[in-house]
Amino acid sequence: xxxxxxxxxxxxxxAALEALEATRSLTADVRRSHHAAKQARLVYDxxxxxxxxxxGVRPDEIxxxxxxxxxxxxxxLGLHRAAATxxxxxxxxxxxxxxxxxxxxxxxxxxxxxxxxxxxxxPETMPSLGDCALVAVQSANHEVGTVQPIAExxxxxxxxxxxxxxxxxxxxxxxxxxxxxAAGSAHKWGGPPGVGVLLVRKxxxxxxxxxxxxxxxxxxxxxxxxxxxxxxxxxxxxxADEAAxxxxxxxxxxxxxxxxxxxxxxSAVVGHPxxxxxxxxxxSFLYVDGETLVTELDRAGYAVxxxxxxxxxxxxxxxxxxxxxxxxxxxxxxxxxxxxxxEQAIGLAAVLDELVPALRARVGM
Amino acid sequence: MALTLxxxxxxxxxxxxxxxxxxxxxxxxxxxxxxxxxxxxxxxxAAWCRMRGHDLISALDNEFVVVRRT
Numbered sequence: 004x005x006x007x008x009x010x011x012x013x014x015x016x017x018a019a020l021e022a023l024e025a026t027r028s029l030t031a032d033v034r035r036s037h038h039a040a041k042q043a044r045l046v047y048d049x050x051x052x053x054x055x056x057x058x059g060v061r062p063d064e065i066x067x068x069x070x071x072x073x074x075x076x077x078x079x080l081g082l083h084r085a086a087a088t089x090x091x092x093x094x095x096x097x098x099x100x101x102x103x104x105x106x107x108x109x110x111x112x113x114x115x116x117x118x119x120x121x122x123x124x125x126p127e128t129m130p131s132l133g134d135c136a137l138v139a140v141q142s143a144n145h146e147v148g149t150v151q152p153i154a155e156x157x158x159x160x161x162x163x164x165x166x167x168x169x170x171x172x173x174x175x176x177x178x179x180x181x182x183x184x185a186a187g188s189a190h191k192w193g194g195p196p197g198v199g200v201l202l203v204r205k206x207x208x209x210x211x212x213x214x215x216x217x218x219x220x221x222x223x224x225x226x227x228x229x230x231x232x233x234x235x236x237x238x239x240x241x242x243a244d245e246a247a248x249x250x251x252x253x254x255x256x257x258x259x260x261x262x263x264x265x266x267x268x269x270s271a272v273v274g275h276p277x278x279x280x281x282x283x284x285x286x287s288f289l290y291v292d293g294e295t296l297v298t299e300l301d302r303a304g305y306a307v308x309x310x311x312x313x314x315x316x317x318x319x320x321x322x323x324x325x326x327x328x329x330x331x332x333x334x335x336x337x338x339x340x341x342x343x344x345x346e347q348a349i350g351l352a353a354v355l356d357e358l359v360p361a362l363r364a365r366v367g368m
Numbered sequence: 369m370a371l372t373l374x375x376x377x378x379x380x381x382x383x384x385x386x387x388x389x390x391x392x393x394x395x396x397x398x399x400x401x402x403x404x405x406x407x408x409x410x411x412x413x414a415a416w417c418r419m420r421g422h423d424l425i426s427a428l429d430n431e432f433v434v435v436r437r438t
Binding site: 289290292311318319324329332366367 | 379380381382384385388389406407408411412414415416418419
């Protein structure tokens with residue numbers, strides 16, 4: 004099986020595995036004063052410092068959470084709760100569902116920022132300054148890979164808190180300039196699942212939107228998974244060190260795939276052709292059922308995702324594809340791991356060359 | 369001659385497949401009214417029209433009016 008679904012979850016990086024194994028016995032309560040607790044606390048603090056260094060932020064700007072989703076919820080709602088005005092939240096129409104759910108939970112009015120047909124949010128779509136308490140735009144899109152011009156967008160909204168969901172890009176690209184708070188998810192960069200990070204810039208007004216906790220590191224909540232946080236930090240450091248080389252290699256492979264998939268009749272390769280994540284390609288094929296496509300590719304030995312309604316747990320088509328005006332059926336998202344080779348991509352393209360016409364023939368097209 | 373295509377109850381991409389099969393049955397400039405209630409139909413009929421060079425001139429609830437242009 005060739006795993007091409009790293010955008011859903013990246014395989015555990017060897018550095019993470021090693022870190023997990025070295026620290027798995029550290030389950031003592033980091034607030035206590037005994038030796039086992041101090042050992043755990045040392046590793047926990049080390050994880051935070053290492054992450055801070057890799058991300059280029061201060062250790063006290065990092066909150067560990069239990070998932071990327073929780074980091075997003077706390078980020079969006081914490082900025083909104085602290086905002087001087089409870090006015091509207093402006094968010095792009097291509098945000099991850101966790102951002103959309105957080106905005107809806109706030110009961111604030113939501114202003115949707117429409118993307119262009121590459122999925123890019125442009126500064127001219129920003130609302131007028133007085134109208135919103137908070138802007139939320141992702142660093143890069145999780146489904147089509149388009150990288151958003153965060154610094155430009157933030158410049159267009161001076162003084163307005165800016166939330167960046169960086170889950171799709173963290174570890175692959177540096178954080179953009181201009182965020183007030185940002186979220187990441189360890190299992191998307193090769194760390195273990197169950198670890199998220201919320202970054203809140205020093206001096207930014209943020210208030211815990213949920214019940215608090217008397218944990219060691221305010222305002223984190225719940226019992227710390229020291230070993231997983233340490234492994235997350237180790238993985239992030241390792242992938243950031245390799246990022247330039249891996250990303251250049253992946254960009255070439257995805258450029259090849261984009262060209263090959265675009266050459267299949269009645270296909271549409273979606274997402275920005277150059278301002279994009281290196282590891283991700285998304286395409287839709289007319290008259291093809293997305294779920295069938297995923298199943299047939301799985302049978303052929305390739306694990307990929309789909310944004311089509313029939314392949315989704317919600318039975319709703321991808322909100323991202325819909326907002327971009329892209330075809331929502333017959334969709335596949337191919338996302339490379341750090342080990343994916345050009346030969347594997349050539350093999351996949353050859354399978355799709357045959358499979359897409361064969362699936363169309365089944366429905367008389 | 370205008371045509372009405374009943375795709376109610378069909379999941380995408382079926383409505384688009386049915387639409388593609390009958391578009392040749394109306395003259396250029398004439399319309400096909402598609403009845404479709406799948407959640408993806410509104411997005412996909414619009415995307416299909418754009419990819420194929422046809423016009424979607426109205427989309428109301430479950431009723432989509434397409435003008436054949438090519």
